[in-house]
Amino acid sequence: MSNMSDAGKDASSSASTCVSIAVLGASGDLAKKKTYPALFKLFEKQSFLPKDVIIIGYARSAMTNESLRDQLRGYLKGKKEEVDAFLQLCIYVAGQYKLSPAEEGAPPKDFQVLANTIAEFEATFPGDCGKNRLFYLALPPVVYPPVCEGIKKCCMSPYGWSRVVVEKPFGKDLASSEDLNEQICGLFDEKQLYRIDHYLGKEIVQNLMVMRFANTFISPLWNRDNISNIQIIFKEPFGTEGRGGYFDQYGIIRDVIQNHLLQVMALVAMERPATLSPNDMRDEKLKVLKCISPLSTENTVLGQYTMGKNGQPGYLEDDTVPPGSKCPTFAMVVLYVQNERWDGVPFILKPWHLPSAVALAASCGTCRLPWHLPSAVALAASRGTCRLPWLLLPAVAHAVCRGSCCQPWHLPSAAALAASRGTSRLPWHLLPAVALDVCRGTCCQLWLLPSAVALLCSRGTCHLPWLLPAISTAVSAWLLMPAVALAVCRGSCCQPWLLLPAVALAICRGSCVCRGSLLPAGTAVCRGFCCQLWHFKS
Numbered sequence: 001m002s003n004m005s006d007a008g009k010d011a012s013s014s015a016s017t018c019v020s021i022a023v024l025g026a027s028g029d030l031a032k033k034k035t036y037p038a039l040f041k042l043f044e045k046q047s048f049l050p051k052d053v054i055i056i057g058y059a060r061s062a063m064t065n066e067s068l069r070d071q072l073r074g075y076l077k078g079k080k081e082e083v084d085a086f087l088q089l090c091i092y093v094a095g096q097y098k099l100s101p102a103e104e105g106a107p108p109k110d111f112q113v114l115a116n117t118i119a120e121f122e123a124t125f126p127g128d129c130g131k132n133r134l135f136y137l138a139l140p141p142v143v144y145p146p147v148c149e150g151i152k153k154c155c156m157s158p159y160g161w162s163r164v165v166v167e168k169p170f171g172k173d174l175a176s177s178e179d180l181n182e183q184i185c186g187l188f189d190e191k192q193l194y195r196i197d198h199y200l201g202k203e204i205v206q207n208l209m210v211m212r213f214a215n216t217f218i219s220p221l222w223n224r225d226n227i228s229n230i231q232i233i234f235k236e237p238f239g240t241e242g243r244g245g246y247f248d249q250y251g252i253i254r255d256v257i258q259n260h261l262l263q264v265m266a267l268v269a270m271e272r273p274a275t276l277s278p279n280d281m282r283d284e285k286l287k288v289l290k291c292i293s294p295l296s297t298e299n300t301v302l303g304q305y306t307m308g309k310n311g312q313p314g315y316l317e318d319d320t321v322p323p324g325s326k327c328p329t330f331a332m333v334v335l336y337v338q339n340e341r342w343d344g345v346p347f348i349l350k351p352w353h354l355p356s357a358v359a360l361a362a363s364c365g366t367c368r369l370p371w372h373l374p375s376a377v378a379l380a381a382s383r384g385t386c387r388l389p390w391l392l393l394p395a396v397a398h399a400v401c402r403g404s405c406c407q408p409w410h411l412p413s414a415a416a417l418a419a420s421r422g423t424s425r426l427p428w429h430l431l432p433a434v435a436l437d438v439c440r441g442t443c444c445q446l447w448l449l450p451s452a453v454a455l456l457c458s459r460g461t462c463h464l465p466w467l468l469p470a471i472s473t474a475v476s477a478w479l480l481m482p483a484v485a486l487a488v489c490r491g492s493c494c495q496p497w498l499l500l501p502a503v504a505l506a507i508c509r510g511s512c513v514c515r516g517s518l519l520p521a522g523t524a525v526c527r528g529f530c531c532q533l534w535h536f537k538s
C-alpha cells in the first residue's frame, strides 16, 4: 500500500477519532472546483477538519497521487505550505463504479481496494479509536446505485459512523428519482444519507429568510400587489469544459433549475415557517412547489451556446459532448405560483452557460424583483422628474409630478371624504404645510426621525446608503431602527438592515432606482396597512 506512506499520520497522535473521506468522482469538475477546495478551507482553519484524516480520491481515470495533487493545486487558494500539507493528506485510488456485465454478481473488487486503503489508514490508530468514514459522491446520479452498493458491500465502518453524501440532480425525472431513493434508502439509514444542494449553503441564499422576515418594511410588500415579476438568473461565463459526460445526460434544467433555482424560488415565495427547523422550512417550501402550475412549452425557451466570435468553442466542440447533441445549455422558464400572495406574478428562471467575453463580465446569480409603479409615477420617474418619495395613488402622483399640486393632496374620493369629515384613520395625516413641502421637494427636515438620525440629518452628515438620485431627501424619511440608522449615518454599515448583500450593494450604488425598489413602502402607507412605518410631525 505505497499510497499510504505519504498520507499517513503522526504515530504519536492520541486523537480519539479518525476520519476517512472518500471523494468519488475525484477526477471531475465538482471535486476540483468545490469539494477539495472546501475541504482545504476546513483544513486551513485547523479545528474544522479532524487532525487524523485521510482524503481518498476515487475515479476511473488513470491518475496517481501526484497527478491528482497537481490537478488540485491550482484550485486551492492559500499559503503554499498549507496547500502542500493538505495535499499530503490526499491520495488517489483508481476504480470502476460498476461491475462489467461479465462480472455481474461478483464482489465489487475496486471497492474492496478502496476499503483496504481506508482500513490501512485506520489501522495506524489505537483499537478503541472511533473510525469514521465519509463518502462524497461527486458523480453523476446515474452511477449512484452501483456506487452505493459498492460502499455498502465493502466499505462501511465497523468501528464508527459511515455517511454518504449525494449530489443533485437526484435522478432525471420523478420515476427515476423515486427509484433512486428506494435503492439508496434500501442500503442506508436516513441519518446516514445527506442529499446536498450547495446553493442552500450560500450566504446570500441563507440571508433571504432574514431579509424577508426580519425587515418590517419588506414583509408587507412582498406580494403580487407590489412586485411585478421575479427573475432568478444564473449566468456562468464558461462552458461545459470537459463535463459532457455528466452534463449532456442532464442538461441545464436538471442541472440547476430543478434544484438550485427552485430552492431559491421557494425561499422567495414561501410563507414564514412556524420555526426555522428543517422540517418546518421544508413544509413551507413544499406548499409553494405544490402551487406551481405545470410548465408549458409556451413558457419555456431552450438554447445551446455555439462557437464564439473570438473562437471560443461551442458546446458541440467540447470533446466530451456527443456529436449533434441537442442538450440545452440555456433555458428560460416562466413559472406561476397559484396562491393568494403570488397569483399572476411570473417567476422567470434563467440559467445559462455563456463562454464569451461579454459573459465574463456578467457572471452572477441574481434575483430581481421589479416593483410596480403606477403608470404616471413610473413615467415621471423614467424622465427623472419624479421626486415622490413613495408610491402615491396615480391621481396624486400625476398632479405632484406635473408640479400642479397646490392642494396638499388629491386624495382618492373615499379617503378625501373621510378626511373632510375628520373620520379618516389613514396613516398619511399630513399637515398641509408638510405636504406642501413634500410637493416642493424640501421635506427632509420635516420628518420625525429617531433623534440620532435626525440630528445627523440636520447637520447634513447623513449618508444613507440607499440615497437614490431623484428621491434622496425623501428616502431619509424612513423610520430606521435607531441602531441601524446610526450605523448607516456613520457610513459604517453597507448592509444597514439585513438585506441581501447584492440588493444592498445595488441600493448603495443607487443602481436600482429606476425600478423604484424602495418606493413601494409608500404603497403600503397609502393603502393603510403599515401606518406605523411613518412618524409625521404633529
Ligand SMILES: NC(=O)C1=CN([C@@H]2O[C@H](COP(=O)(O)OP(=O)(O)OC[C@H]3O[C@@H](n4cnc5c(N)ncnc54)[C@H](OP(=O)(O)O)[C@@H]3O)[C@@H](O)[C@H]2O)C=CC1
Pocket: 025, 026, 027, 028, 029, 030, 031, 033, 034, 059, 060, 061, 097, 137, 138, 139, 140, 141, 142, 143, 167, 168, 169, 198, 242, 243, 244, 245, 246, 247, 255
Ligand atoms: N461542477 C460543479 O460545480 C457542481 C456539480 N454538482 C454535481 O456533481 C455531480 C458531478 O458533476 P461534475 O463533477 O460537474 O461532472 P463531471 O462530468 O466532471 O463528472 C465527475 C466525474 O464523474 C465521472 N463521470 C462523468 N460522467 C460519467 C458517466 N456518464 N458515467 C460514469 N462516470 C462519469 C468522471 O470521472 P472518471 O471518468 O474519472 O470516473 C468525472 O470526472 C453532478 O451530479 C452535478 O450535478 C453539484 C454542484 C456543483
Ligand SMILES: O=C1O[C@H](COP(=O)(O)O)[C@@H](O)[C@H](O)[C@H]1O
Pocket: 198, 236, 255, 256, 365
Ligand atoms: O450545481 C452546479 O453548480 C455549479 C455552479 O455553482 P456556483 O456555486 O459556482 O454558482 C455549476 O457550474 C454546475 O454546472 C452545476 O452542476
